[in-house]
Amino acid sequence: MALMQPGPITYFEGQYVPVEEAKVSIMTHAFNYGTGLFEGIRGYYSEEEENIFIFRLKEHVDRLVRNFRILCMEIPEDAAAIEQICIEVTRRRGFKEDVYIRPLCYKCERSLGPAVRGVASSFCCYVIKLGDYVDTQNGLDVAVSSWRRLSDNAIPSRAKSTGSYINSSLASTEAKQAGFHEAIFLREDGTVAEGSAMNIFMVMGGKLITTPPTADILVGITRNTVMQLAREMLHLEVIERPIARTELYVCDELFFCGTGAQVAPVRSVDRRVLGDGQPGPVTKQLQRLYFEVVQGKVDQYRPWCTPVFEGK
Ligand code: PMP
DSSP states (O other): OOOOOSSSOEEETTEEEOGGGOOOOTTOHHHHHOOEEEOOEEEEEETTTTEEEEETHHHHHHHHHHHTTTTTOOOSOOHHHHHHHHHHHHHHHOOSSOEEEEEEEEEOOOOOSSOOTTOOEEEEEEEEEOOOSSOSSSOEEEEEEEEEOOOTTTSOGGGOBSTTHHHHHHHHHHHHHTTOSEEEEEOTTSBEEEESSSEEEEEETTEEEEOOTTSSOOOOHHHHHHHHHHHHTSOOOEEEOOOBTTHHHHSSEEEEEETTTEEEEEEEETTEEOTTSSOOHHHHHHHHHHHHHHTTOOGGGGGGEEESSTTO
């Protein structure tokens, strides 16, 4: 993806600099040990309002700074400053289309040894444009991965650490090589965790069921959004409980959700077609609602959308 644009459009070591100047050493701790924590945040461009709305910025930054505790990170920027930096890089980049913001906190010291406490951290942030990350219209063909999800006592998924994405890469690569669109991770105990970079929901008897925060998942902001929209707008019962592998084959509907994936219907699992192979009615309703909400079109949820350009 082409990232080069002149001018100070990225945040690095306390200032805004051109992308070419935002470089780390090969000796950097995070480069050697995967000790970075990051977020992926979407901004949706509204042609009508000539503005970009960053979706649930506060919640993303809140998750990031809470996770600092897991990796013993301390940086000069607090949550409010990080929010402002996310807005500022987006403003500076000036895209008139949907974007993806990547704030990243990493162990910046040039030191040897995989410790986290007492190792200095730094913060950087950049933005790229991003359309659909997966097909959201036709339904995805997915496979249960032979790779297990990292357990909370190994590399905690909730931390959204750079190193943990080796696990995601292995699963998604395996799925794609075998001709599927995406993978579903099982946990060590054989129950379902999530997708390679997305949470999973199943519809069964009109109820929405998803795996709990103790199931080695990243507790997604989109997951929380979907749960809230389902309860408040569609008056559905939402249940967090372990999901068995074979429930994926027999459920009424299945979908992924995540900042990148948005709300993406699944049409088959391990070549077992769900229903008539079309996105189901509950998934479609939730997806429609989700897209309206992220574009700032639903008043009730407008506070979730942070405008990049003031006074518009
Ligand atoms: N699980 C994993 C492993 C992810 O990488 C993501 C994407 N950030 C998600 C779930 C969904 O999280 P969110 O809705 O906060 O983007």
